[in-house]
Amino acid sequence: MTKSNPSEIKPSPKQKEIIESKGDTIVISNPGTGKTFTLSRKVINLLENGVEPEDILCLTYTEKAKKEMFDAIFNAKRKFPDSDVMKINIHTFHSYALNYLLDNGLISGDIIGNNILRFSILESFENNKALNYSKNYIISDFMPKVENSLRYIKNFGITPDKIEIKKSEKLLEKSHDEKRSSFTTKEMKSLLTYIVAAYKHYEDSKTDTVDYTDMLLTFIDKFHGEKFPYVLVDEMQDMNEIEAQIVEMVSENLFLVGDVKQAIFGFQGGSTKNFEKFQKTCKPMVLATNRRSTQQILDYSKNYFLGKTEQRAKFEEQLENFDSPSIPPGPIPKIFSTAAHLSKTRRIIEENKGKTIGVITRTNRQIIEISKHLDINNVPYTSTSSKAVTKQARDEIKNFIKGLISNRIEDKISAAFTIFSPYTLKEAFALSDAHKKKDAQKVAEINSWKINLTREDLNQLFKETIYPLCVSKGSEWFSTAVSVEQQIEEYLTFETPTFEALFDFIDIGEESYFERNKEEKTTLSTVHKAKGRQFDIVIYIPNIRSDSNRWIDEITSAILGAKGIDPEDEVAEESLRIDFVSFTRAKQKLFVIVDD
Ligand SMILES: Nc1ncnc2c1ncn2[C@@H]1O[C@H](COP(=O)(O)OP(=O)(O)OP(=O)(O)O)[C@@H](O)[C@H]1O
């Protein structure tokens, strides 16, 4: 097969028509038909026609997609300078809203991550003596489910005060089937109460901080800037209601691309209803020819989808010409049914040396399992989750050391929140609170928490505190600690080391550290992170555990149902769409490994 350089690909006549179309446009098309490609060419076309780069906003969902969008524009043949590409606004929803709010001084306090929600849930369940389960079980199994549920509910703008408990209970009484559940109806109702209490506890505990949804809601409330003449959104099927509202608010001209069969963010409130909405106001256009996968992979994906969907007629129409005439034929996808999925995966990787391989799973837990197996067998790979883990580990180590060396009380409090700190999360919160309320006496305690910027003090800190904990958290944490310590050693050889310069030095080291970790041919990724991407070979391992989510889904549905929202509509067939996204990442060969 000839490898085409993406910068030299010529748009097809249909793509050209879309690139040159004027006014609000929505491109709804099957996987691999060149939606992302067309979007990047559209940006180039705008610039070549005199649109200022500052007037263009591209919105994506992940940092990875953001970088790929930038690369696609940067590497394409174009008639304008690099400096113009730098000026285009390419953002995730998150980074765009945050930058706007910060630049305009509209946000006070910090943006908080997921840990605080998790912690609030745990604390609230403990305070209420909600469950007899062990703490470990609550943390590993219970908490993530409640967390997802609360995030989901909040995405509809439903805050604790708006939840209608009595109505929700009535719905649970109707929906719950004791014969099919390990919980009685009475237990389900008390779980509902505990979950709402945890939600309230969370909202109350973050007095001065905001989470991601708060931030987007604040944006909607306070945005008063000028609209962007051009706003472009890839993978628009994954927008939730709030994000859709933002897109409308900030745009004069809209260009949206997506595929309803690939909507897989329903659990974050991603709503396929947006399609219907935007289709009314935007000119719909379609791309037909797939330019990614062999006909064998397309046929398999299509038949699988049509065989399982409840809306066959609708999708038969969409998938009518799901063809790739210019791609050479390949083998028919292979489905393996085996309990030995680890060694099977490794064998397929070894048999396809030289190809790009995507090992796609449903959960991060599966990725960790597979990466351990590949580590033992010396098979190189890049993993989407290991990068995230490494970044998290670096941040924790940095924040901890910073707090100990620094004289700033804010740095110390932030160190108190790291896993290395001797404070529990609850104590860290109390300190943060005391600081805000200017309770000097209480804060004084943390002031004595101090080391010097010397080799001796730092060595001791690594040896006694950082290494032991990192070892227990796994090889990624450990190797990250080693690399940070090496950087510090290197820095301390400077004549007059200072506190600020040390952290600049570590940050700079971080950049090159991530770059050195080059992409291997094999990538381990969850489906959700593999969106929009493609690999020569795909090994898909669905391994979906049955029904363990049913109780939390039922409670979530009851809470939303009481507000007239039917989540079933949105997440129906989500599992099917997840399979479809995975299959259609493959260019040449597709393997599916299911448990026996
Ligand atoms: N006109 C063209 N000629 C040759 N190759 C093309 C053309 N248009 C797109 N491609 C290539 O086809 C592949 C799929 O394109 P792209 O990723 O843009 O599809 P997509 O519709 O965004 O897919 P998905 O739905 O999975 O996001 C890419 O490798 C792209 O470079």
Ligand SMILES: [Mg+2]
């Ligand atoms: Mg795409």
